[in-house]
Amino acid sequence: MKKHKIEVMIPREDIKRKVRELGELIEKDIKDSDNEVICVGLLKGSAIFMADLVQRIDHPVKMDFMSVSSYGSSMETSGVVKIIKDVDEDVEGKDIVIIEDIIDSGLTLNYVKKFLLSKGAASVKICTLLDKPYRRKAEVFVDYVGFEIPNEFVVGYGIDYAEFYRNLPYIGKVTLLD
Numbered sequence: 001m002k003k004h005k006i007e008v009m010i011p012r013e014d015i016k017r018k019v020r021e022l023g024e025l026i027e028k029d030i031k032d033s034d035n036e037v038i039c040v041g042l043l044k045g046s047a048i049f050m051a052d053l054v055q056r057i058d059h060p061v062k063m064d065f066m067s068v069s070s071y072g073s074s075m076e077t078s079g080v081v082k083i084i085k086d087v088d089e090d091v092e093g094k095d096i097v098i099i100e101d102i103i104d105s106g107l108t109l110n111y112v113k114k115f116l117l118s119k120g121a122a123s124v125k126i127c128t129l130l131d132k133p134y135r136r137k138a139e140v141f142v143d144y145v146g147f148e149i150p151n152e153f154v155v156g157y158g159i160d161y162a163e164f165y166r167n168l169p170y171i172g173k174v175t176l177l178d
């Protein structure tokens with residue numbers, strides 16, 4: 001790992017408040033659906049966000065996880081998305097809410113949304129804690145966004161730099177030092 005420093009970008013109290021708001025929004029949208037609702041977290045980045053968010057949804061939902069990889073270096077995505085672990089649940093006829101930590105190029109969510117629709121999901125919505133809209137390579141409609149952030153490399157609350165820092169309770173900005 002290169003020499004770097006980390007500064008707080010979004011403190012834990014702001015994340016807490018936002019997670020509560022997102023949970024309420026999702027609850028409002030799903031509570032009248034006759035379909036089963038499955039929250040699908042994308043590993044590993046969404047794990048902490050997902051765990052907090054589902055507790056803020058006052059409606060019975062299932063939890064499932066997918067693992068997808070976009071090959072690349074520790075700070076860049078390559079554009080090639082591959083499914084490492086599929087959902088366990090049958091998604092046919094279900095309402096899916098994909099839970100993601102961050103959207104950057106959009107390639108991951110674009111691919112996963114199409115994949116779940118191709119398996120017969122009745123609807124697929126997307127909830128991301130962070131949105132970096134500046135480097136989109138694929139169009140994705142995001143239904144629920146926590147924070148729009150500048151084009152900085154961030155870590156914490158599930159998000160990693162070379163697999164470290166997922167355990168930080170806040171979102172931090174990484175600056176490389178020379």
Ligand SMILES: O=P(O)(O)OC[C@H]1O[C@H](OP(=O)(O)OP(=O)(O)O)[C@H](O)[C@@H]1O
Nearest residue numbers: 043044045070077103104105106107108
């Ligand atoms: O919009 P994109 O450019 O596709 O980038 C976003 C994806 O990249 C990161 O995942 P990563 O592949 O690093 O896996 P991780 O969740 O295990 O950290 C992040 O968690 C998103 O899933």
Ligand code: HPA
Nearest residue numbers: 104152153154155159160
């Ligand atoms: O800012 C980021 N941090 C960590 N992983 C990422 N994947 C896309 N953007 C980021």
